[in-house]
Amino acid sequence: MVCDKNLRKKNIELSENALRNSVTPDILMIQAVSMFETLDSVQEVIFSKFKEWYGYYYPELERKPGNFIEDVIKDKRPIESLGGVIKGEHKQILLKNARFLKEFSEAKKQIDGYIQESMKKICPNITALAGYVLGLKIIKQAGSLKHLAELPASTIQLLGAEKALFRHLAKKAKSPKYGLLFNHPLVQKAKNKGKAAKLVADKLAICARLDYFKGEFRGEDLRKKIEQKIK
Amino acid sequence: MYGEKLVTINNKEYRVWNALDSKLAAALKKGIKDLFVRPEMTCLYLGSSTGTTASHISDIVGKNGCVFCVESAPRVMREFLFLCEERENLVPILADASQPELYKERIIKVEWLYQDVAQRNQVDIFLRNTVMFARKGAYCVLTVKARNIDVKKEPKKVFEEVEHELEKHLKIIAKTTLEPFQKDHMVFVMRY
Numbered sequence: 001m002v003c004d005k006n007l008r009k010k011n012i013e014l015s016e017n018a019l020r021n022s023v024t025p026d027i028l029m030i031q032a033v034s035m036f037e038t039l040d041s042v043q044e045v046i047f048s049k050f051k052e053w054y055g056y057y058y059p060e061l062e063r064k065p066g067n068f069i070e071d072v073i074k075d076k077r078p079i080e081s082l083g084g085v086i087k088g089e090h091k092q093i094l095l096k097n098a099r100f101l102k103e104f105s106e107a108k109k110q111i112d113g114y115i116q117e118s119m120k121k122i123c124p125n126i127t128a129l130a131g132y133v134l135g136l137k138i139i140k141q142a143g144s145l146k147h148l149a150e151l152p153a154s155t156i157q158l159l160g161a162e163k164a165l166f167r168h169l170a171k172k173a174k175s176p177k178y179g180l181l182f183n184h185p186l187v188q189k190a191k192n193k194g195k196a197a198k199l200v201a202d203k204l205a206i207c208a209r210l211d212y213f214k215g216e217f218r219g220e221d222l223r224k225k226i227e228q229k230i231k
Numbered sequence: 232m233y234g235e236k237l238v239t240i241n242n243k244e245y246r247v248w249n250a251l252d253s254k255l256a257a258a259l260k261k262g263i264k265d266l267f268v269r270p271e272m273t274c275l276y277l278g279s280s281t282g283t284t285a286s287h288i289s290d291i292v293g294k295n296g297c298v299f300c301v302e303s304a305p306r307v308m309r310e311f312l313f314l315c316e317e318r319e320n321l322v323p324i325l326a327d328a329s330q331p332e333l334y335k336e337r338i339i340k341v342e343w344l345y346q347d348v349a350q351r352n353q354v355d356i357f358l359r360n361t362v363m364f365a366r367k368g369a370y371c372v373l374t375v376k377a378r379n380i381d382v383k384k385e386p387k388k389v390f391e392e393v394e395h396e397l398e399k400h401l402k403i404i405a406k407t408t409l410e411p412f413q414k415d416h417m418v419f420v421m422r423y
Contacts, residue, residue, distance in 0.1 A: 003296075003297035003319070003320055003322060004339070007322070007337070007339070008297075008319075008322045010337070011299075011322045011323060011324055011337050012312070012315060012322075012323060014324075014325070014337065015308060015312060015323040015324060015325040016312065018305070018325040018326075019305050019308055019309060019312065019325055022305035022325075023305075166382055169382050169383055170382050170383065
């Protein structure tokens with residue numbers, strides 16, 4: 001049977017609108033943090049390449065205190081430097097590349113600032129309890145803030161430990177006690193890390209729901225409660 | 232369309248249906264003789280993702296057929312909507328297949344139904360959609376992933392239970408596992 005053109009048109013419209021409405025701030029933040037992590041890992045590689053390159057011009061600079069890239073751009077190489085004689089286009093390209101690296105670092109900082117600010121605004125409770133980096137990692141692992149708000153605390157406790165969990169379920173391996181939450185400062189400090197992770201996951205589930213449904217701010221209180229219990 | 236090979240035989244162009252990309256192609260390779268999807272049929276595809284397999288169904292039913300495609304993830308629906316621009320017999324539905332009540336006005340009764348969703352309650356989802364949208368006598372194809380349903384149980388046992396559940400409502404025509412193309416998968420071809 002041939003497709004009813006009107007029915008198809010209506011379905012396309014509905015799907016397109018639903019698609020547009022599916023873009024929420026938490027999705028944008030997940031993308032930003034994913035970009036941040038990539039920039040972070042790339043930065044190390046390109047900075048070490050640049051230092052290697054620059055070392056032929058002014059090797060002493062790397063050992064000096066201060067901001068390396070800033071100093072490269074200032075370009076105050078003493079004549080007695082051990083570097084080679086580099087002039088003209090050979091020097092120009094080095095300095096141009098340095099300016100790119102500076103902008104690269106700035107872009108990274110901007111993303112970091114953006115994530116921090118948006119997390120405070122959109123997920124104040126999660127940020128107060130777990131910090132914006134860990135908080136966002138957990139949202140990313142869950143898929144979205146909505147999904148995180150729907151998860152039980154026991155699942156949140158093990159987010160990021162899926163592999164170990166399935167190993168436990170399928171074979172007779174030990175069950176994991178924490179996933180991403182291992183990086184939480186309160187869990188790190190605690191003697192009984194499993195129990196601490198459970199407590200944090202418990203409160204984090206409350207925080208996620210508060211944030212998703214735009215409830216009151218209780219993140220700080222909940223954090224204190226965990227601190228007391230761990231003591 | 233997604234980087235598959237094109238072959239020309241007698242001046243007609245054919246697209247290679249890769250068994251590694253598509254579970255239906257894998258089922259055919261594993262000896263399923265007929266999927267019972269024919270030109271001019273109206274179809275329902277649950278879990279169409281970016282539309283790799285859906286594009287082949289779209290080719291089979293032709294311009295006088297129609298394929299309703301339900302997908303719940305917005306990210307892949309985005310790709311699928313681009314595909315719909317090229318193929319006029321595809322109908323996109325961004326909705327959760329586990330809640331057929333929410334999109335029942337957007338679909339007409341179908342003659343062929345295929346489901347490939349990775350959900351724990353995928354058999355339940357399949358049956359509810361079948362009851363709601365399949366015509367009597369419609370052909371239904373279901374791919375089951377054992378590890379979605381229960382990681383603890385032996386896949387064989389899971390398949391047995393699924394088969395038992397399906398038999399209550401449909402007549403099973405053929406079934407096959409998908410080794411070596413997919414691990415712990417079973418395809419059922421049925422008639423409603």
